[in-house]
Amino acid sequence: MAKRRLTPEQKTIVDQVKHIAAGLGETLAPFTEVVVHDLLHPKNAILAIYNNLSGRAVGDPATELGLARIADAGYPQVVANYANRFADGRQAKSTSIGIKDSDGRYIAALCLNVDVTLIRSMTTMLEQFSALANDAVKESLDPSGAASLRERIDRYAVGHATTPQSLRTDQRRALMQALKDEGYLELRRSMETVAQHLGVSRATVYNDAK
Structure with missing residues (x-):
């Protein structure tokens, strides 16, 4: 047929x-x-x-x-x-x-x-590669506390359904006030960390913090 x-x-x-x-x-x-x-x-x-x-x-x-x-x-x-x-x-x-x-x-x-x-084979290899020893020496490569500061900024951005880089000026200013109230701005090099994570200049961050 x-x-x-x-x-x-x-x-x-x-x-x-x-x-x-x-x-x-x-x-x-x-x-x-x-x-x-x-x-x-x-x-x-x-x-x-x-x-x-x-x-x-x-x-x-x-x-x-x-x-x-x-x-x-x-x-x-x-x-x-x-x-x-x-x-x-x-x-x-x-x-x-x-x-x-x-x-x-x-x-x-x-x-x-x-x-x-x-x-699954690749997942197993990645898990093995990223595994940490339980008795590893305690060490921080970020002694300034920048990781916790960045995490706090991320949580703030998520709460406003946006990203740190997309925060409006009024939102950045409110964020800076919150960081100040919570003591994050007392961390070493905090303003530099905030500026890098928000994708703005340090001058902008200092201005928003006023």
């Missing part, structure tokens, strides 16, 4: 999905496989595959989820973050997005398969 040809509209949609998949593939490499499925031709469904982690190839058949969409136009259009597994046993986290034409028929799917095993 001859393959059913895509209508011009369907072809345009599928071509756009392939461009999106290519961009996602470049952005999410090497942890995420990105696949475009042709749901009108399930026996040869895979149209494109980027960051091939599953070992599949263009022309391979649709998955069970793809077949479910073909059978039911009411099947959820987005199925996100479900557990999956590659053929070699590696764990994966998958998201499948169904693509419909103007008649509401599923014609394609965009699927992302994240190699969870690879990410």
Whole structure:
């Protein structure tokens, strides 16, 4: 039986999905496989595959989820973050997005398969790298107390739904008064620390503190 040809509209949609998949593939490499499925031709469904982690190839058949969409136009259009597994046993986290034409028929799917095993391995390495010895010598590389001052500024900015660098003049002045009242300005080099964290000059900070 001859393959059913895509209508011009369907072809345009599928071509756009392939461009999106290519961009996602470049952005999410090497942890995420990105696949475009042709749901009108399930026996040869895979149209494109980027960051091939599953070992599949263009022309391979649709998955069970793809077949479910073909059978039911009411099947959820987005199925996100479900557990999956590659053929070699590696764990994966998958998201499948169904693509419909103007008649509401599923014609394609965009699927992302994240190699969870690879990410977990990297997480373990990072945790090992950043681990601290319990009996480490007590030492501070910031004896001026600048860390606590910066943390206080951050809390103030969050309370105003903004960042330290984006505080308005009136907010900076109120912050300086609060820092003064709480004793932070008595710390060594406090004004310099405030200026650096707010992204303004020391002269501005001294003026706001008046």
